[in-house]
Amino acid sequence: MKRHLFSILIGSIFLIGCNQKKDTFSYYDKNQTDSLFSLLENDRIDPKQKLKIANSIEVTIQNQKDIDTILLKQYHKLAxxxxxxxxxxxxxxxxxxLIEKAENINNNKYIAIGNYNLGNYYYNKTKYDSAYYFFNKAEKRAVNLNSSWIYAKVLNIKAIILLNKRDYVLSEVYSIRALDIAKKNEFYDxxxxxxxxxxxxxxxxxxxNKAIHxxxxxxxxxxxxxxxxDYLYLKAQPYNYIAKVYIKQNEFKKAIELIQEAFKFDDYxxxxxxxxxxxxxxLAYSKYKLGDKTQWKEFQNLLKIGDSIDNIPIQMVNNAHLAEYYFDLKEFEKAKTHALAAKQMGHQTQFFDDELAALDLLAKIEPQNAKDYLERRIELADSLQTVERLSRDKFARIEFETDELATQKNEVEAKNQLLVRRFWIIFGFSTLLLLVFFLWFxxxxxxxKNKELLLIQENQKANEEVYQLMLDQQQQIEKGKRLEKQRVSMELHDGVMGRLTAVRMNLFPLIMTENSEKTDQFLAQLDGIQAVEKEIRSISHELNSNVFNENSNFVSVxxxxxxxxxxxxxxxFDLQISDDIPWNLMDTxxxxxxxxxxxxxLQNIEKYAEAKKVTVTMFHKENQLNLEIIDDGKGFDTSIKRTGIGLKNMQTRVNLLNGQFSIDSKPGKGVKIILLIPI
Structure with missing residues (x-):
């Protein structure tokens, strides 16, 4: 987990740097772009950082001149x-x-996707004219796709727009077309x-009856x-619509049974x-119409809920129900208050059928003003018919203009193709003449050139022979080095080690003398000889094992x-080595x-520190190898100059590597050594 988070951090730092340099992503790299998209899908990355990554992706794909399906897909993912x-x-x-790029290569799929999503944006904003325009363009492209989901979806939404504009007949036409595609492909949504x-x-x-069907x-x-x-919501919605039909037909008992059935699905x-x-x-209105006058409490309760969730249609309907209730009780002032509220909300939400119903109710509540309300009703009804006619004309014009633009575009493309063909014919003849003219030359x-190539080949062959001789000579030198190392190793092990061992064995019997002072001296000398043996054995092993060859695993060593x-x-020992250290890139x-x-x-710790635990940590950060060696030993005062050469040798080796070396220690607090080595 720590390594994973560290990798994410490094990637994020890299991306910040990329954003600071405008030319970093001036070229297109598919693998790099895919990696950036994978970072956008990572929930651990900060949202602000994701926006910087997205900006980097946008610069990358916009600078790509060659358009293909992969590039269009990346535009879609970014959007x-x-x-x-x-x-x-x-x-x-x-x-x-995306649409502009897709049109350049006539990719119907992504032209349809781009127009569909733009249409969906305006549809959710209830800007139906703009939505219809983009959906119509998407439809023209989607009709030729093998996958018909977008085509069916566009037809369905166009039908809903026409339904909202009260063009029920044309809405039915589009719905039936979409229905046929959805059935064949099992698009259940x-x-x-x-x-x-x-x-x-x-x-x-x-x-x-057809509506219920x-x-x-x-x-x-x-x-x-x-x-x-929202499956349970979708399951209950048709029950609600059927109940509205039954209420319209004054079949209130059927409406009650159906709604009670819907309430069994969930605690909505x-x-x-x-x-x-x-x-x-x-449900409450059906019960009220069957004589249950206590349902006015439900209307008030639902009105409060609608207000709490800021749902105007719910408030409008229950204001209308309360107006009808108070009218039946002949409490006309209260009835008028709720009817006016329903009328205002109906006008605000453009639910004009509800506004018309509120005007009818107001005419009953205030007979003295009935003429004004009825005139307003007639005016509203006439304006609705005008709006419906204008909407139908507008949508028909959108259909026609889209087709006309497509026709004009096809004509322009045909002319361009003709010009291109003529150009290539002229270009072909010109090229042929040039080829004939320069053929003899x-x-x-x-x-x-053939003569020059022969000379070059002969020189190249000679150079290859020289190079091969150099390789053979280098191999002989390396072989000689290896044999010499083996010889020195064997001499140390078999010669010097043997003699030291013999001396030690000859000295051992002298320990048995009764002179304890000499015995202690002999033991000290034996320890010294043993230490020399150990060091010679270590040197011999290192000479013979060739630890740092190209194939060695440094971590294992x-x-x-x-x-x-x-x-x-x-x-x-507690050894912690990060997996992201590039050992293969380091020289021997x-x-x-x-x-x-x-x-x-480690030898210093073993000899002097009196430590029990040593922690060694190595990790890679910002092109540096960080090495930390920490022990829990007795420590020392760093201000006192040390006479030993161990630390000096370490400092010298770090200097050779252009690195940094520091020691932090106090008596009784152990020692912490930190090395920073550039790689």
């Missing part, structure tokens, strides 16, 4: 990131760039939405939406207050050094000096 971050303006800007749209279209056309089909489709996070009051209010207000020049010391010393001289520094430090 989706900004969408998740809530930066919709940046998201839309990326989608505009689109299937569900289209059944609801068709049901509401039929409800708007007063075809109540499509809402029941939506109920069947909802069982396939088990992976949706806790899980989804909105669908709870929709179901509850239809090239043949003559080629003959001269260090572990072996620690094991040898642990074997004869009462020391416990650096490894040798590092090994000798460790060896010298």
């Amino acid at each position: 989706y990131f900004y969408e998740l971050e809530g930066n919709l303006e940046k998201c839309n800007s990326i989608y505009y760039d 689109i299937l569900y939405n289209n059944y609801l749209t068709l049901g509401n279209s039929q409800f708007g056309l007063n075809n109540y 499509y809402f029941e089909k939506a109920i069947e489709a909802s069982y396939y939406l088990t992976n949706e996070h 009051k806790k899980t989804d207050p909105i669908i709870y209010c929709y179901l509850k207000q239809n 090239k043949i003559h020049k080629q003959r001269i 260090i572990n072996q050094l620690f094991q040898e010391i642990e074997h004869h010393a009462r020391l416990h 001289s650096l490894k040798i000096n590092l090994y000798r520094i460790l060896q010298e430090a």
